[in-house]
Amino acid sequence: MPKKSFLIKKLFENVEKMEIDTEMCGDVEDHLGMSWKIRLLRKDQKLKVYLDCLEKIDNPESLISTGGKFKFNGKEQIFFHDFTKIENSKLAILEYWSQNSNYLKNGSAEIEFLVEIDTEKSIGIKIGKEKSRIFDDDVAKEVSDVVLTIAQRKFYVSKLTLASQSTYFKTLFLGKFVESEKSIIELKDIDPHEFQIFLEFLYGESVLNGCLSV
Template sequence: MTENREEKKFVIKHVFLNVPLYDKQVVYGNEEKHFGIFWKLRRSWKIANEISNYFQLEFRKAEDFVESEWSMEIEVDSNLYRDSIIKNKTHSISGTSEKVIDLVLINYFDLEDYRFNGNLEAEFHVTIKKMTGIKLPKQLPKLRNFDDDVAKKFSDVCLMAGNQKFYVNKMYMASHSVYFESLFLGNFSESKKSEIELKDVDPSDFQNFLELINGETFVNDDTVEGLLHLADFFDSKTVFRRCEAFMMNKSEKSLKSKFELAIKYRLEPLQKRCISGLKNKEDVRSVLPEDPFQINPDVWAELFNKAFSFN
C-alpha cells in the first residue's frame, strides 16, 4: 500500500451568507480537491444543553488517486474562533471512518460576535501528517524557469506563491487574466509593488498555469483540476478554453469526474457532452452529486429528461 509521510498543507475557507441566529438547515461550502480527497465545509446546528452552531469538514475520496483502502492523519486549526471550542485538532480519517469531522462549536450567544453583515466566515488550515493508499500524481519537471536570470531580466514584477518566486511581465499576465488586468492596471496599491504575494495559490499549480499561457506545456489528467481552479481564481479564458478542449477530446477521467468539473467550473459544452454520453439510467445515477444544490434547475431538467428517455 502506498504510504507518504511528507507533510502537506492546504487552506479551506468559505463565507456562509445571511446566517440567522437559529436555523436547522445544513449549509455546504464549495467542494475542493486536495491530495486525492474532496473536502467541503458545512455549517449545521445541534441542540444539546444549549443551541450551538458547528463548523464541520466533510470529505470523500477521489476516484483517480485513491486505492480501495486509504487513511490520513490530519491536524486542523483556525485563528478565527478564539472564544469558541475547537472540538479536536487531530483526526484520523479513512474510507471506513465517519465522513464528517466536527471542527468548531460556536455557542448561540457568541454567534453574533462572529457574524459580519449577517455573514459568517469560515477558514481552516489543514496539515496532513501521514497518508496511506493515496497515489498522488508525479511532480512533472519544469519546462520553463520563472526564477532564473533570464526570467528576472525580462520581468517587471515578482509574484510569490507559497515559498516560490515567479518573475513575470505585468502586461503579459494582464492579457491572459482579468484578475491580473485589474491588479496591475487598476487602482490597487499592489500595482506599484515589485513583489506581490498570491495567497492560497499552490506553487505547482501556478507553475503549470504560467507554462500553459506561455505555450510551454499541454493540459493532462494530472494538471487539469489545478489549472481549472486557477483559471477560475484568476478569470483566465485562455486556460479555461484549453482545459475544456482537453476534457472533451483527450481526457481519460471518468464521466462522473468530467461532469463534476463541468458543473463546478460552469463548462457548458463539456456539461452537455457528458449528458449526451449517458447510456442508461445507471449512468445518470452515477453522475448525481451528494449535494443536490451543486446542480442548477436547468441541469436537473436535462438529467431528468435523459433518464426518462430510457423508459
C-alpha cells in the first residue's frame, strides 16, 4: 500500500488565558513507529498550531511525505507537507493554522490531524504499522492501575497483566521496591516504540518481530 494513515487530536482548554509567546503541548503519541505531538502557540493576537514529528534521522536527504486533513474546532482544510531533517535531528515542524481567538469555542481549541504518509515518496524512513492497541486513551485510563512513562510517553496499564507475564514487572509491582507503591513509574533506557510492541504482545494483540527483554 503506497499510503498509511493515522489520526491524532487534542483538546486545549483555557486557550484565551494563554500569555503571548507561550505554548500548550499535547501528549507524545506513537503512530506508524514514530512519535508525534500537537502544539498550540500564542503569538501576538494569533494562535498557531504545529504538528511535530519527533523521529530522529541521520540522512539529510531523508523525508516523510505527508498530506491529509486538518481541523480547528471543526473548520477543515487540506494540507501537504514534507518533514525533513533540521537541527537536533528533528523533522521539520508542520504549521497549518493562524487565526485569532474568535475561532475558539468556550475558550477551547479542539485540534485534529488526519495524516496520510506516502510511503513511495518518503525517502530513507522506515514507516511502521499503526499500533493495534492504544494504551493512553480513555478506555485504557479507566481500567489501568499504574502509569508507565517512557521518554514523555504514557502507558496506562494493568499491574496484574504485566506481573503475570513478566518477571521484571512482577518484581517491580509486587516486590519490596519503592515503585510498588507508586501510581506513576518512569522507565529508563527503553525505546517507547519497542515497548508498545512488547505491551501489544502481552495483551495478545500482535506477534513480536524481534525481541525485547523486559
